[in-house]
Amino acid sequence: MKEYFATTGLNLNEPLLWERGKKGRCGFSLPRRDVDSYPLDEELADRELNLPDLSEFEIIRHYTRLSQWNFGLDTGMYPLGSCTMKYNPKINEKLAGLNGFAGAHPLLPATLSQGALKLMVQLERFLAEITGMDAVSLQPAAGAQGELTGMLLIYTYHKMKGQRRSKIIVPDTAHGTNPASAALCGYRPVPVESTEQGILSPSSIDKVMDEDTAGIMVTNPNTLGLFEENLKRIAEIVHAKDGLVYGDGANMNAIMGIVDMGKTGVDVLHLNLHKTFSTPHGGGGPGSGPVCVRKHLEPFLPVPRVIEENGKYLLSDDFPHSVGELHAFYGNFGVMLKAYCYILSMGPGNLKKASQLAVLNANYIKEMLKDTFYLPYDRPCMHECVFSDRLQRDQKILTLDIAKRLMDYGFHPPTIYFPLVVNGAIMIEPTETESKEELDHFIEACKTIVKEAEQDPDLLRQAPKYCKVKRMDETEAARQPCLTG
Amino acid sequence: MRYLPHTDEDIASMLETVGAGSLDELFKDIPESCRRHEELHLPEAMTEWELNDLMLDLSKSMATSPEYKVFMGAGSYEHHIPATVPYLLGRSEFVTSYTPYQPEMSQGTLQGIYEYQTLVARLLGMEAANASLYDGASALAEALLMAIRITRRKKVAISSLIHPMYRQVVRTYFEPTDCQVLELPYLENGRTDLSPLKDMSEIAAVAVQSPNFFGCIEDLQDTGKRTHEKEALFITCFTEPLAYGLLKNPGSQGADIACGEGQSFGIPPSFGGPALGMLASRMKYVRKMPGRLVGMTKDKEGRRGFVLTLSTREQHIRREKATSNICTNSSLCALAAAMYMASLGGSGLGELARLNYDKSEYLKEKLRKAGFRISFQSATFNEFVVEFPENFTATYKLLLDKKIVAGLPLKPFYPELMNHYLLCVTEVRTREEMDDLVREVKS
């Protein structure tokens, strides 16, 4: 019998916290009381606190069991397109936990926080170098917040010229955060379609670009895994009407050390440290979304900024045209630190190698699976490739079914149903940290699943079989939301 | 390099499959005009051991416990974190997992966040809490935008005693909108002055922070009443959620939305981030709420399970009409907060909050007895403002050399409060340390 990659194991059920515990238990070592009790206005106080009481061991078991129901990157491959699920180095976790960093109050006088300030300045320089841009702000707490910052930078640029433009061009392949961020800044997204080759054409931009359009939001490489070859020409068209080009740098993993984004005409770019720069996803966050800008946008960067004066570092608000603040303090320092360590561990040669190998891995998968899944764009891809379920339609098998069955083979499914331009999209990004053997396993699993679709499609429709739960009733969850217990 | 598994044989074999002669050839279609030809000007790769040394060195320049006694809060709080929390949080199935879009393989995160949502809702006395936002500041901005969406009005009134950086973030978020942010002044007693409300019309929301930036506890019930008289939404915000282990929670005082910073719960200060934006509201507003939501449901065989729900509010579906642009949030920090709250339990949280209050009152009393004026009379939780003599800056610097950070000077944020300092005492500070501080400032 062929051995599946995924296997059964003994996981335990675990109830909710408040279904456990008993009143009076405690899992915390309460600190010694060395002061008296002081009177407190009873009008302000509340004796009732309806939180469960658990012992320490109960908590340990609770969360240990919960963790075992999760699939993590350390468990197996996550070929999620546009997420860059690469290995999260453990040394970075250890160093982020150093007391000097973890225990540091953000409002310490600069003289007492030189290490952190220095790290931030150096990271800014690294990211400027990697992107080919001139100045960086590490403040945005995630990619979407970086996008909002970019929108605010563009808004301020026009405001300084006495203009208030109302539109921004957003390609049909854009990530949902793009139009959402634009809308937060009061811009109406103007959609443009990609060509049959899957990239943007200058003429389609020319058609819609006018003096009321703030600019364009471009992802490069785009969400189809293709390099926007016409970006420079598109940037010229946008700039000609004094619009600006926003670059969504989520896919930076394809081009480190290979492409100079500063030369593509992009004016502002965001990065996702939790993608390209190996910081962990944490089940949904925290991440970090620095923005990198060309010189003309530098005066508008968020404050405070770290500046260097006579070999010392300090924070300064003295940037009168700054867009303001996006974060209470300086951004997710703990995440920045990990990216900093990653860049120092890799070095320039390995960062470029990482991009090369990411692209090699994606092309390898594309070649090996192009007869298994329908490939809408049969041309060399970058770090990710997009398939669809078109070849499986006759068996009435959907992308969703393929995705769920992949779990039984020990893989997290790829990104599905995105980008929207491909019906039933399956977007695969292996990243450079997956070995050839891992890719071959994945390829074999896909081929086996497609065969199952032909011979016994119910195996897919009933999938997943090995997970703790089967497919969820998402309809009831949305009709009758039960958000607290 | 240990993170790159490809051998030369692997590369050769794969290049052959792909039909490229070299790795460089994979990029042949990239226009020449944007190619990089020079190597990146970055430091040479460091070994793990060199990196370790470098980071240790950098970290040594930072002023932290136990060496330094830091009496500062102002949005970032030093609390004891039990060893169990980082231990559990460090499990790679929590750390390295992705957003739980595939619920069958993410029940750990999903149940963990559902529990977090529940604990937050109970703590704040609200009906529904989301799965986290970035931090307290953006949570407040999002709460105000949410109120604008719900009421379709274009003005919000926020207290000047909300954390100055939070107000800055709100203004930044509001800058490109056609909405107005009005500020409410403060009274001599250290609470918000609500009197300007009577002349305001068509306001979407009134927001106060409690305990506020001066550490004072606001009269939430009264604020709520006056806000609802204006048919506006009552938003309460906080930087120190531990206060609600002791004080009446926002929900019981009429809050429509409660939001703030959860860093105190199991997350180290970390030089300001990552943090934890908490947001909770009445159930009837849940479809207008930003951020992810985890809901309980059943699988097709009747098993209880959890799933991300009401996703049509979010950017990946609603795009430009989404309730927010947020995608990545602060999930792991939310899990830490849940673990922390679970460790303390209801009784423990109450006791710890009481200890914070008492220690802070002790320092207040000692300072009073030493002849210093406590700037505001209103009751406080674990922070308060004290007025130090005119040339205190010199003393402050001397204290820094003695490894004592004697609070946060308020002058940069409230120019009228020159010589006033915001002090914070949590359970981490000992009686001895407080006695030392008082002795030092007296001399």
Add this chain to the structure above:
Amino acid sequence: MKELNELILPKDVRYTADHEWARVQGDVVRVGVSDYAQNQLGDITFVELPEAGDAFEKGEEFGTLESVKAVADLYMPVRGEILSINRELEKSPGLVNESPYGDGWMIEVRMKDPAELDELMTMPQYLEMLKGLD
């Protein structure tokens, strides 16, 4: 997903290009979405409707339809004033799936110009349009 020949397409209603249907009942028009629309969206989880008394132009957005993974805007097939809305959809949004032309109706409109109805598609015309979609 239903095949074209499995779709329910009654003849007693008119159709729009956005998959709404309109049925005349005197000078009142009842509006809902077609079987094709509900099938494409999947299980409906929430229906956002206007209030009685609201007035809209032809083609103007009057509400939204949500399923687990998608949102669709609803557009007026004719110009008019909302007379009543189907309150049953608040607790039972699934009626749109179960009975799109019956209990899953959404709004009743007092038409301003009955001639606008003739501009809408007949069933055969709507079916032709559906055949043209992929």
